[in-house]
Amino acid sequence: MKATAMTSENQSRHSQSDLPYVLILKPPPSFLLFGDHFLDSSKFQYLKAYESPLPLPQFLQEHAQSVQAIFSSGLAPVTAETIRLLPRLGLVVTTSQGLNHIDLTECRRRGIAVAGAGTILSADCADSAVGFLIDVLRKISAANRYVKQGLWSSQGAYPLGYKLGGKRVGIVGLGSIGTEVAKRLDAFGCSISYNSRSKKPLVPYTFYPNVVELAANCDALIICCALTDETHHLINKEVLSALGKDGVIINIARGPIVDEKELVRCLVKGEIRGAGLDVFEHEPDVPVELFALDNVVMSPHCAVLTTESFEDLGKLMVGNIEAFFSNEPLLTPVSLDG
Amino acid sequence: MESIGVLMACPMNPYLEQELDKRFTLHRFWKVPEKSTFLSTHSNSIRAVVGNAFAGADAQLIEALPKLEIVASFSVGLDKIDLAKCKEKGIRVTNTPDVLTEDVADLAIGLILAVLRNLCECDRYVRSGKWKKGSYMLTTKFTGKRVGIIGLGRIGMAIAKRAEAFSCPISYHSRTEKPETKYKYYPSVVELAANCDILVIACSLTEETRHIVNRKVIDALGAEGVLINIGRGPHVDEPELVSALVERRIGGAGLDVFEHEPEVPEELFGLDNVVLLPHVGSGTVETRKDMADLVLGNLEAHFLKKPLLTPVI
Numbered sequence: 001m002k003a004t005a006m007t008s009e010n011q012s013r014h015s016q017s018d019l020p021y022v023l024i025l026k027p028p029p030s031f032l033l034f035g036d037h038f039l040d041s042s043k044f045q046y047l048k049a050y051e052s053p054l055p056l057p058q059f060l061q062e063h064a065q066s067v068q069a070i071f072s073s074g075l076a077p078v079t080a081e082t083i084r085l086l087p088r089l090g091l092v093v094t095t096s097q098g099l100n101h102i103d104l105t106e107c108r109r110r111g112i113a114v115a116g117a118g119t120i121l122s123a124d125c126a127d128s129a130v131g132f133l134i135d136v137l138r139k140i141s142a143a144n145r146y147v148k149q150g151l152w153s154s155q156g157a158y159p160l161g162y163k164l165g166g167k168r169v170g171i172v173g174l175g176s177i178g179t180e181v182a183k184r185l186d187a188f189g190c191s192i193s194y195n196s197r198s199k200k201p202l203v204p205y206t207f208y209p210n211v212v213e214l215a216a217n218c219d220a221l222i223i224c225c226a227l228t229d230e231t232h233h234l235i236n237k238e239v240l241s242a243l244g245k246d247g248v249i250i251n252i253a254r255g256p257i258v259d260e261k262e263l264v265r266c267l268v269k270g271e272i273r274g275a276g277l278d279v280f281e282h283e284p285d286v287p288v289e290l291f292a293l294d295n296v297v298m299s300p301h302c303a304v305l306t307t308e309s310f311e312d313l314g315k316l317m318v319g320n321i322e323a324f325f326s327n328e329p330l331l332t333p334v335s336l337d338g
Numbered sequence: 339m340e341s342i343g344v345l346m347a348c349p350m351n352p353y354l355e356q357e358l359d360k361r362f363t364l365h366r367f368w369k370v371p372e373k374s375t376f377l378s379t380h381s382n383s384i385r386a387v388v389g390n391a392f393a394g395a396d397a398q399l400i401e402a403l404p405k406l407e408i409v410a411s412f413s414v415g416l417d418k419i420d421l422a423k424c425k426e427k428g429i430r431v432t433n434t435p436d437v438l439t440e441d442v443a444d445l446a447i448g449l450i451l452a453v454l455r456n457l458c459e460c461d462r463y464v465r466s467g468k469w470k471k472g473s474y475m476l477t478t479k480f481t482g483k484r485v486g487i488i489g490l491g492r493i494g495m496a497i498a499k500r501a502e503a504f505s506c507p508i509s510y511h512s513r514t515e516k517p518e519t520k521y522k523y524y525p526s527v528v529e530l531a532a533n534c535d536i537l538v539i540a541c542s543l544t545e546e547t548r549h550i551v552n553r554k555v556i557d558a559l560g561a562e563g564v565l566i567n568i569g570r571g572p573h574v575d576e577p578e579l580v581s582a583l584v585e586r587r588i589g590g591a592g593l594d595v596f597e598h599e600p601e602v603p604e605e606l607f608g609l610d611n612v613v614l615l616p617h618v619g620s621g622t623v624e625t626r627k628d629m630a631d632l633v634l635g636n637l638e639a640h641f642l643k644k645p646l647l648t649p650v651i
Contacts, residue, residue, distance in 0.1 A: 029474050123481035127504065131451030131480075138622070140448050140615065141458045147614040148607040152600040157349075158616045163624040165440035187503035188444060284469040291465045299460035300469045306455075306479040 020325050021047045021066045023086070025056070028073030028095065030310050039071075039314050043322045046071070060085040069321055074098065080106040091324045095313045097121045097177075097304060098254060099334065100227045108336040115320040118332030119176040120312050121304040125252050126180035128303035129222050132250045132276025133169075133185075135297045137162045137220075142294040162273070165189040170218030172211055172234070173225025173253070174200055181222055193218060196225075211235065215242040220250065227254035237262045240272060248274045252303040255281040264289050267296060278303040342641060343383035345403070347393035350412050354630035358388065361638070367393075377402040386410060386637055391570075391617065392599065394418030400427065408640045410633045413620075414438060414493075416650060417543035417570055424651055431651040432636040435492060437628040438620035443496035445619050446538055446568045449592030450485075450501075452613045453564050454478040454536075459610045478589075481505050486534030488527060488550060489541025489569070490516055497538055509534055512541075527551065531558035536566060543570035553578045556588055564590045568619050571597040580605050583612055594619050 022044050030038045039046075047067060052059045060067070060082060067086045072078050074096025080103045083089060092102055093115040107114055135141050138161040146158050169185050171178045171194040182192045182205060193206035195214040200207070208214040211234055215221055221243055225231050235249065235258040243249065249272065251258055260281040266272045267290065274295035280286050283301055290296050319331050344362040346355065358364040365384065370376040377399075384403050387395045390412040397420045400406060408430040409419055416433060424431050452458055455477045463469060485501045487494045487510040498508045498521060509522040511530040516523070524530040527550055531537050537559050541547050551565065551574045559565060565588060567574055576597045582588045583606060590611035596602050599617055606612050620629060635647045 033474060033476055123505070124479055127451060127480045128455060131448070131455050131457050134444060134448035135452060135457055138445055138448055138618065140445075140452050140613065141461045143615050143618060144452070144458045144613050145462075147602055147616050150604070150607075152602065152616040156600075158618060158621070160621050160623045160626060161618065163441055163622040164444045184500075184503045187500045188447075189440060284471050284473075286464055286467075286469065288467070291467070297457065297461050298464040299457065300464055300473070300475060302460060302475045302477065305474055306477050308479040310476075 019043065019045045020068050021045060021063070022069045022071050022321055023047045023049060023063070023067045024071050025049050025076035025078075025082075026073070028071070028075065029305070030073070030095070030314055034310065038310075039318055041318045041322055044069075044325055056082070057085060064088070069093065069324060071317065071321070072096070072102065074101050076101075078102045083107065083110060083112065091115065091321070091330075093317050093320045093324075095317055097125065098227060100254070104334075104336055113324065113330060114334040114336060115317075115324075115330045115332050116334045117313060118316065120316055120332075121309055122176040122180045124304045124306050124309050125177045125224070126184055128278060128299070129177075129181045129224070129250050129252045129276075130184050130188075132252070132278070132297055132299075133220055133222070133248065134164060136248050136250070136274040136276045136295065137164050137167075139294070141297050166191070167219040168193065168217060170194065170208070170214040170221045171205075172214065172221065172223045172257075174203065174205070175224065175226075177252075178222075178224035179203075181224060190220075211239050212242045215239045215247070216244075218243070219246060220248045223249070223251040223253040223257055225253055225257065227257055231257050233257070233259045235259060235263070240266045243272055245271055245273060247272050248276070250276040252276075252278045255279040255283060260287065267293055341383070342385050343380055344386045344388060344637070345380075345384045347387060347389040347395070350388075350390045350392075351626050351630050353627060354388070354412065354633060357630065357634050358637075361634070362386070374402075381405065386640075388412060388633060388637075389418055391415055391418065395424070396420050397423045400424065400429065408432065408637065410636045412629055412633050415542060415570060417572075421651060429651070430640060430646060430649060432633070432646055432648050433650055434620075434629040434632045435648055437632060438625050439492045439496050441622050441625045442493050442540075442568050442619040443500055445594060445615070446493075446497045446540070446566055446592075447500045449566050449568070449594065449613055449615070450536055450538075450564070451480055453566070453590045453592045453611065454480045454483075456610070458613055482507075483535040484509065484533065486510065486524075486530045486537045487521075488512075488530065488537070488539045488573075489547075490519065490521070491540065491542070493568070494538075494540035495519070497540055506536075527555050528558045531555045531563065532560075534559075535562065536564045538566045539569040539573045541569055541573070543572055548572050549575045551575065551579070553582075556582045559588050561587060562589045564588070564592070566592045568594045571595040571599060576603065583609055 069091040072094045083106045143158045169190045174194040174196040264287045276297045278299045342362045345365045387409045395409045411433045414435045481504045485506045490510045490512045580603045592613045594615040
């Protein structure tokens with residue numbers, strides 16, 4: 001080993017090696033967009049599995065004694081296998097709103113704490129949902145295409161859209177995101193109803209005990225619930241049929257909550273009025289039948305991807321990890337009960 | 339009332355045309371090949387003009403129709419009607435306020451979200467079939483942004499109410515301050531533009547408000563600012579706006595109206611931070627029917643010598 005003088009650089013590198021390790025499995029979007037040092041902290045350092053040529057299980061075995069926390073952006077699943085290879089693991093933090101990529105059962109079993117995005121992303125999700133709804137009803141994306149192709153001057157007025165005010169909005173899942181959606185659409189004069197696992201006693205909105213009844217009694221169905229075993233294909237043929245040909249569906253939650261094949265069929269046949277979709281069953285594959293439809297507005301799973309949210313989320317994640325290593329309460333712990 | 343001649347300035351609504359046909363003798367001005375001949379032939383029978391945002395009743399038309407009693411506009415905006423001339427000649431004028439307030443306000447918010455959250459570009463990206471795992475569209479948050487409104491009338495207030503639900507601080511410029519609202523007043527549009535993230539034009543078009551958004555205002559709005567126009571095209575110095583957008587001196591724009599509709603500056607077609615709509619502020623099935631009924635109701639009231647429903651003059 002080459003002898004080196006103890007410069008301040010060496011000194012900081014020396015103390016750097018005392019910092020606890022946080023494992024990252026795949027490069028998070030924020031690194032790609034803002035650089036590798038976006039989430040740096042003076043209190044811990046990152047161990048980047050994706051920079052190693054070793055296959056993951058081997059990499060984990062090699063670093064099993066160093067890893068106390070995992071930072072997940074939602075791109076790589078945190079499986080039971082991964083967790084079992086890390087005996088010192090005490091914390092999993094995720095910047096994803098959804099938690100279906102983490103084996104919560106295994107975390108509960110091992111007493112591993114989980115910290116999530118809390119409600120920091122709810123506003124952006126809700127803004128997307130409202131943006132989609134207005135776009136679909138008022139044909140904003142379609143009319144923008146029309147104008148930009150020069151068709152307004154050559155072909156005349158664009159077909160009329162549909163009024164949002166007074167429409168009945170049905171929210172599937174009245175959690176943090178659903179509540180923000182309701183608050184916004186209330187200001188547009190919509191009447192709000194919802195279905196959730198349980199009725200919420202203090203909210204002024206109408207509760208429906210199942211999604212079919214909700215769909216039958218609304219003009220726009222907005223999916224705001226988590227993806228679980230119970231909600232897989234929750235929006236099925238029966239629900240879409242109940243929603244009917246004047247109904248619109250907006251999905252900013254998870255693709256598999258909707259029976260996509262059935263949704264595509266309904267849209268192609270005109271059995272529902274339109275859809276706004278940020279998520280799909282097999283991203284990034286999107287059913288090509290949708291590309292020809294003017295009453296569908298789509299986005300590539302980016303309902304939360306605003307610059308501001310990245311910054312807020314970054315600070316939150318670093319804050320959670322720092323709290324963990326300081327033995328302080330987590331900022332946004334996820335309850336693993338039930 | 340079938341002998342009463344009604345002149346419709348341009349095509350605007352099939353249901354309205356149908357109903358006018360039933361109740362009056364409807365003349366479709368856009369189908370007339372020789373307009374001055376037509377006017378001299380029918381000058382004694384035309385007692386009403388129905389106009390809209392594109393065509394109304396200017397001084398020339400009013401002078402050519404000595405029996406004109408009422409101009410009923412299928413719009414809330416009155417900029418296509420020579421109001422002074424109507425007043426001078428005792429001609430009644432009606433418009434369609436209130437019924438379209440919500441739609442226009444909804445569209446303003448829709449445009450804000452479309453521009454800030456890149457909805458149209460995201461949709462285009464997915465439709466291109468190019469979405470690959472690991473590619474991201476980074477957009478700008480709307481919640482909490484400062485919204486500045488030019489004109490705090492019915493539509494301006496409706497926009498403010500909606501933006502408040504997104505936790506946006508609201509400020510405005512109006513001819514007079516409105517202390518009963520809790521919004522922050524700025525005595526000039528330049529100051530308003532300098533202190534907001536999103537500037538929305540919601541005032542009526544008059545001599546005073548023509549080019550109210552000019553180079554100075556655009557500069558004050560700045561490279562992070564977004565302009566939304568759901569008012570009238572001439573509110574904005576359009577060539578100045580176009581160069582500001584092309585040169586990226588402002589952050590983006592959502593425009594429903596233009597100086598010379600249906601002509602839209604082609605330089606804007608390729609800009610992904612600009613959303614362009616073909617004047618659809620009140621363009622919903624529900625509202626256009628309500629507007630048509632209001633026009634019909636006003637005409638009926640006038641000719642039955644009853645009080646007008648929504649008189650301006």
